[in-house]
Amino acid sequence: MTSTRRLSVGVGLLSIAVGGLLLALPALGSGLVPRAVATLLTVGVGTVAVVIAGRRLFESDEPAVRLPSPESRPRYRTPGSSFAGLLDDVSTVGRRAVDETDDWDGDGEFAPRERVSAALHDLAVAVLARTEGRDAGRAADRLANGRWTDDEDAAAFFAEGLRPPLPRRASLPWVRPELPVARRARHVVAELADRAGTDAPDPTEGGGLAATDDAETGAYWPTADLPRERSTGRTRRVTVAVLLTSAVGVVAGLPGTVLTAAFGVSLAGAARVWRPSTDLAVSRSVSTRTPAPGETVEVTVTVRNVGDSTVPDLRLLDGVPAGLGVDSGTARFATALRPGKAASTSYTVEAVPGTHRFEPPVAVVGDVAGARETVQAVESVDGPATLDCGFERRGRESEAPRPQVTLASGSRTAGVSGAGVEFDALREYRPGDPPGRIDWNHRAKTGDLATVEFEEPRRPRVVVVLDARRAAYVAETPRGVPAPRHGAAAAFAVADVLLESGVPTGLATVGATDCWLPPKTGSAHRDAVRDRLAGDRAVPWTAPSDETVVADAAADLAARLSADAQVVLVTPLCDDGGVSLARRLDAAGHSVSVVSPDCTDPSTVGGAYGHLTRRERLATLRRRGVPVRDWDPTTPISEVAHVER
Amino acid sequence: MSNGDPVSVSALPRFGVAVSALSVLVVCGLVAPAPAPLALAVVGGLALGAGLGRDAEFALTAGVAGLFAAVLVAGSEGRSVEWMLAAAVPVVLAWVTARHALRLGAQVGRAAGTLRVELVHLVSTTVLLAAGGGVGYLAYRSVAGSPSPLALGLLLLAVVAFTVSLR
Known part of the structure; x- marks a missing residue:
C-alpha cells in the first residue's frame, strides 16, 4: 500500500468516525462554526472530487493485448490481387492528358489506369505472340488497330485510348459506377484468358474484390510480451462515476444520489480485494498424431484450475498450429472454474502436409468484478506437441526431375x-x-x-533451392496453403528421389530464413532435409516481413554452390523475382530446372491476370532453355518427381 | 481488449446482450411516468445499443450516462431513496454486462459456450451491488432523521478518500 493510499484510507476512516460522533452527539454539530466548516468541507471536497473525476475521465485505457487468431492460417496474397486492386483504384483521376510537365499525380507517378494499361499491353503482346505465332511488333500492331478480337470492349481498350467518354453518372459525387476503362480492361483479361486456353473469368463480375494486396507478416502467435496484467478500464470509469455522482448528490442535497456511489465503491473494492488464481494446467489430446493429408483431426483441450482460489472468468485460446485451420468446433472457450475443477473444449482441424507445432495456449483470467485481467501463455501443456502429416518417403516410386540429373555413378x-x-x-x-x-x-x-x-x-551434386521470399507467399485463397509450403512438399519429393538414388543432394531456401544443407547422401542427411522442409522454422507459415533482393540472394547461393552443382529451383513464379533467380543461377553456370506449384485461380479477373502472367513466366524460362515443371498442388506429390521426356 | 478486429454483432454472446437490453427496458419502465426521464432513458438505451452493435466504447458509456441521468432526474422529482437505489441497479447491470459481452465477443466469440461465465459474472456483480447498496442503505438509515450537514460533508469526504485509495 503506497503512502497516498494509506493517507486516503486514514482520512476516510477518520471522517467516518467523526461523522458517527456527530450523529451520536448532535449537540456538537450545532452552532455557527460547525455549519461553516460543513459548508467549506462540502464545497472543497466536492470541487476536489470533480477535478479528480475530470482528470480520470481523460486518462486513456491501458493498451489492449493483441490476442492471436487460432481459427485460420495467416492471410496471404492471392496471385493477381495487386492487379485487381489496381483495377478497383481506376478512378477519374488521371483522365487528363499525361505529359512530362503535368504533375497531376505527385512525383510523376503513373495513375492506376496508366499502370493497368502498361501491364495489360505487355501481357497481351506476349499472349498474342505466343498463341498466334507472330512477333511482338506485329502483335502490338494488331492490338493498336483493335482487330485482335471480336469483343468490342476488349478491342477498344487498346484502340481507343485510356480516356473514353465518361457516363454522366460518373461525374456525380456520390455514385461510383465502373468506369469504361476498367470495364474494358476486364474484358481484355477475359479475352486473353480465352486465347490462352484457360477458363475465362466473367468480365462483368467486377469491383469490390475482397482480396488483400498484401500478406500478413506479424507473428502468428504473439506471446513475447506475456504474461501481462492490465486494467480493463472499468475501475477508472467507476471512479469517475462515483466522484461525480457523490459531488452532485451532496451539492444538490439528494441523499439517494450519494448512496448510489456505494455500488461503484463495492465494485472497485471487490476488484482490489479478490485476486483470481492464475495457476492453470492445460492438457491436450489429439485423435491421431500422424494424420494423412486431408484427414480430420480432433483436438481436445482441457484446462484445470490448480490454484486454491476460484477463477471467476477464464478465456482460453488454444495454440492451433499456424498451418492448420479450425474446421469445426472452436479453439476458444470461456468458463469459470473452482479450485480443482476442469473444463474442456474440442475442435477439428484438417491436416495439411508439414510438421505442425502447437503454440502455447493463451489464457485470459479476469477478476470477479471485471476490473483487471491477466493474459498469460501456458507454456507447459501435457500431450503431443506436434502433428506430423505427409513428407513421407516415396523413394523408388518416382524418378529424378530432369534427364540431366543422371542416376548412374560416374557416367557424368x-x-x-x-x-x-x-x-x-x-x-x-x-x-x-x-x-x-x-x-x-x-x-x-x-x-x-x-x-x-x-x-x-563425380556424381552430380544437386541442390534443391526453395523460393520462400515474401513475394512467393501467395495462395489460391487468402487463407489457403501458401506456395512455399506446397514448394516444401515438392522440394522434399525431389530431394527424396535423388537421395534414394544416391545423388548427393543439398537444400537451400531463399527469403524467409537462411537455411543451407550442403549436398550429402545418407539417411541422416535425408532426415535433416525432411526436418527442415516439414517443420515451420526453415519455411515458416508466415510471410517474412522483408523483401529479398534477388540479385544478392542469387550471389550468396552461387558462392555456396560448387561449380558442378545442379539446381532444382522450387518457386511459384508469381512474380518476376522467381524468373530472375532461375536466370541468375543459370547464368552462374549451374544447370537449373524449375518446379513450380501453381497457386493461381483464374476464376476472377484478377486471378486470371495472375494466372496468365505466370504462364508467360513459364514460357519465358522454357524459351531460355530452363525446363519447368508446372505442378498443380491438388495432384499427388509424386507427380512432381517424374521425368519429363 | 480486442484482438484488432472490430467485434461483429454476430460474435456478441446472446445472454449478455439480452441482460443488457432487459436492464434498459427495466430502467425505462421505472422512469416511465415522467416524460423527460423517459426520453433520456430511451436515448441512452439506443446509444448503448449502438455502442454494443458497433463496438463503440464512447457510445456505450454515453448511453449508460443517459440512463443514469434519467434515474437521477426521475429521483429528484420526489422519489424515495429506496427507489433511487433500486433504479440504479439495472443501470449498473446494463453497463457491466454490455462491456463484459463486448470483451467476450472480441476474445472468445459466440461459437464457444459463454453462458456459464456470463452467469457467474452476472450473479457476482449482482451480489456485489446488493452488498454495497445494502451497506450504504443501512448507513443512510442510521443517520436518517438527524440531518447534520457536517456529517453529510464528512460522508462525502469518506467516499472520495476511499475512491482515491481504490484507484
Missing part, C-alpha cells in the same frame, strides 16, 4: 580435372604430383616434366 563428367581414367589435358609438372601421372613420353620428347590430367568422374 564433373567438368573438373583430376584423377580418373579418361584423358583430359596435359599440364606442367608441379612438385607433389603422383609419379604415375607424369607423361614420360613428353619428358623424352621435350625434356620437361608434364603431368597428365584425367576427367574426374
